[in-house]
Amino acid sequence: MKANANEIKFFKNRSIIKFEGADFLGEIGIDGRVFKALTLARISVGVISQQAVENGLSILVHEDDSEKAVTCLIEEFAPERKSGKVSQIYSINNVSVIGFVADDLNKILSELARNNVFPLLLNQNSSEKRINIVVTSSQDEKTKNIIESEIFKKPKTVHLAIIGHGNVGKTLIEQVLHSSEEIKRRKNIHLKVVAVANSRKIAFNKKGFDNTWSDEVFAAEKSSNVDELINFSKENQLENLIVVDNTASVDFVKNYQALAENGFDLVSSNKIFNTLPIEEYRKLRYTLNKNNKRYLYETNVGAGLPLIDTIKLLHLSGENITRIKGVFSGTLSYVFNNFSLRDDKFSTIVNEALEKGFTEPDPREDLSGNDVARKLLILARELDLINEFSDINIQNLVPEALLSVSKQEFLSRLEELDEEYDKIKKNQEPNHVLRYVGDLHGDLQKEKGELDVKLISVPATSALGQLKGSDSIFEIYTESYGENPIVIMGAGAGAKVTARGVFGDILRLSETK
Numbered sequence: 001m002k003a004n005a006n007e008i009k010f011f012k013n014r015s016i017i018k019f020e021g022a023d024f025l026g027e028i029g030i031d032g033r034v035f036k037a038l039t040l041a042r043i044s045v046g047v048i049s050q051q052a053v054e055n056g057l058s059i060l061v062h063e064d065d066s067e068k069a070v071t072c073l074i075e076e077f078a079p080e081r082k083s084g085k086v087s088q089i090y091s092i093n094n095v096s097v098i099g100f101v102a103d104d105l106n107k108i109l110s111e112l113a114r115n116n117v118f119p120l121l122l123n124q125n126s127s128e129k130r131i132n133i134v135v136t137s138s139q140d141e142k143t144k145n146i147i148e149s150e151i152f153k154k155p156k157t158v159h160l161a162i163i164g165h166g167n168v169g170k171t172l173i174e175q176v177l178h179s180s181e182e183i184k185r186r187k188n189i190h191l192k193v194v195a196v197a198n199s200r201k202i203a204f205n206k207k208g209f210d211n212t213w214s215d216e217v218f219a220a221e222k223s224s225n226v227d228e229l230i231n232f233s234k235e236n237q238l239e240n241l242i243v244v245d246n247t248a249s250v251d252f253v254k255n256y257q258a259l260a261e262n263g264f265d266l267v268s269s270n271k272i273f274n275t276l277p278i279e280e281y282r283k284l285r286y287t288l289n290k291n292n293k294r295y296l297y298e299t300n301v302g303a304g305l306p307l308i309d310t311i312k313l314l315h316l317s318g319e320n321i322t323r324i325k326g327v328f329s330g331t332l333s334y335v336f337n338n339f340s341l342r343d344d345k346f347s348t349i350v351n352e353a354l355e356k357g358f359t360e361p362d363p364r365e366d367l368s369g370n371d372v373a374r375k376l377l378i379l380a381r382e383l384d385l386i387n388e389f390s391d392i393n394i395q396n397l398v399p400e401a402l403l404s405v406s407k408q409e410f411l412s413r414l415e416e417l418d419e420e421y422d423k424i425k426k427n428q429e430p431n432h433v434l435r436y437v438g439d440l441h442g443d444l445q446k447e448k449g450e451l452d453v454k455l456i457s458v459p460a461t462s463a464l465g466q467l468k469g470s471d472s473i474f475e476i477y478t479e480s481y482g483e484n485p486i487v488i489m490g491a492g493a494g495a496k497v498t499a500r501g502v503f504g505d506i507l508r509l510s511e512t513k
């Protein structure tokens, strides 16, 4: 069915007159009296809908006529109002009508629902496939855009809010700006970065930021606050919203719930949410489900490597995963691969990992083992295990005295770790190297698995011993694969690979939007 631009009609400033009562549906003459009363009052009537469930009629009029329409119907039906047969006559103002021709109304309605648009009135002429829907004026532009992209196959605009523009966030914005034209051409998806935030402020650009985005963030005056973001999306009636969390913030994740309730899908490189107590973890999934929203976080484990998806698919398809182990941290891979081979101080190599953008914003998250522990817990929960962070046995590499000092002080005192790690290195068996590993094992059919995170010494010739650079390695043991695990190996950290992984999640969501 071909549609053309003339077939979309858009009328603002309308009101719905609601006429409700018990048991008058089907009674001969009621509709006629309604129209006659309105005609005599010289009120032109638009879309009409009869609701069996509510026992009522909804009639569309121009908002200038709404008061008059209510008054004249109240007069006409005075006896029925007195007897209780007609219970309510009132108006809903500030609505708009969009009329169009479409083959697949269900698809349009589901797109609208995913964007939190639920028409107040819908009227369909099935022979002509002409549909009129009435929505509140605060959602009319968004509704029109969604309908236009659906029926005219116009590029679907996806609005991105990027929270955090450090190593990963900044690289992601650059990658999106660089590829957006190509994606529009190949996928008919128009990715627009409309909000960028750091911990202090948030910048908005409804038309979409270009290469000057960082100047606009620098000049922004609004303080970084999720309510600002939600209001901005509502005021500008933005459809297809995705918020991307590229922070490591424990505070920002508290907003996920509200964002999902307000029409945002979520993408996150931040691992904090998925390692909160299981109650919180489940509550968000419930909210996402209820609001038809999704949350993707492929980069939470293995940066750009396709790990979470693989585990999810194996598990969903009924494959029994019996163990997952390996080097989960790109940072600690880099640190111990280099420290084992080179003659440099431990602190020198940690500083290198920091400069290369492999570490967490606070490198103690890596060195304490917490980051690896989070990754292990995230994988465990993908297998429906209900482990908590406190269940994990973690070998912390940071001296107790340096755990609670500021990040700056910690970095300035990093050399205090050198002697200890030199000793550990020297005390190994010949031809052995150090590796920091994670291991999810035990009976994974039970409610909880066993999670261990520790520093080990392995033969330099072993698979772990041969690891290079900042590579991570994950060995996934399953019942069908037996003794030979599925092995996923590659860059486990770095802004470029991580941003690329986040970008992948954005595209996955955009394509199903």
Ligand SMILES: NC(=O)C1=CN([C@@H]2O[C@H](COP(=O)(O)OP(=O)(O)OC[C@H]3O[C@@H](n4cnc5c(N)ncnc54)[C@H](OP(=O)(O)O)[C@@H]3O)[C@@H](O)[C@H]2O)C=CC1
Pocket (backbone or CB within 6 Å): 163, 164, 165, 166, 167, 168, 169, 197, 198, 199, 200, 224, 246, 247, 248, 249, 251, 252, 269, 270, 271, 299, 300, 303, 330, 357, 358, 359, 360, 361, 492, 493, 494, 495, 498
């Ligand atoms: N680096 C890597 O290889 C990988 C990183 N990740 C994850 O990516 C995330 C980002 O890492 P990275 O880019 O290196 O971190 P950075 O420290 O470079 O950047 C963090 C950004 O988040 C902002 N931010 C912090 N708190 C908030 C807040 N409450 N609200 C809004 N913005 C905030 C910071 O703003 P400000 O400057 O104002 O503090 C900054 O812009 C982390 O969660 C990390 O675990 C995941 C996989 C791999």
Ligand SMILES: N[C@@H](CC=O)C(=O)O
Pocket (backbone or CB within 6 Å): 299, 300, 302, 303, 328, 329, 330, 331, 332, 358, 359, 360, 366, 371, 492, 493, 494
């Ligand atoms: N610091 C982390 C970054 C990715 O999650 C790591 O090194 O693995």
